[in-house]
Amino acid sequence: MEVAEDLTFDDLRVFIVTxxxxxxxxxxxxxxxxATGDYLGWFTLTVPAEMESRSVLVQVYFEDGIEPVHNLRFALNIVKQDGEAQ
Structure with a gap:
């Protein structure tokens, strides 16, 4: 198995599904x-005020052009405190 130390992508994009x-x-x-060879991107998740406390599944898909590269999932716990979701 060959492992590349330096991964480069032509058009790395992330898609968020929740x-x-x-x-x-x-x-x-x-x-x-x-400059260090890492990749950086930002996104924001907004919780509606009427949402009750619960766990929400967030799925993240990485693609280079149309080629899938990686994906991950995590649970985001929404906790309502003082009438506001946090």
């Missing part, structure tokens, strides 16, 4: 390569 939360930006996140 239920009940607003994702900004709504389309995809363009990942920018940093």
């Amino acid at each position: 239920s009940g939360l607003q994702v900004i930006p709504g389309d995809s996140i363009l990942m920018t390569r940093t």
Whole structure:
């Protein structure tokens, strides 16, 4: 098995899929390569005020152009305190 120490992508993008939360930006996140060779991109998840406390599944898909690269999932716990979801 060969492992590449330096991975480079031509068009690395991230797509966020979740239920009940607003994702900004709504389309995809363009990942920018940093000077250290890492990739950086930002997104925001907004919780509606009326959402009750619960766990929400967030799925993250990484693609280079149209080629899938990696994906991950995590549970985001929404806790309502003092009438506001946090």
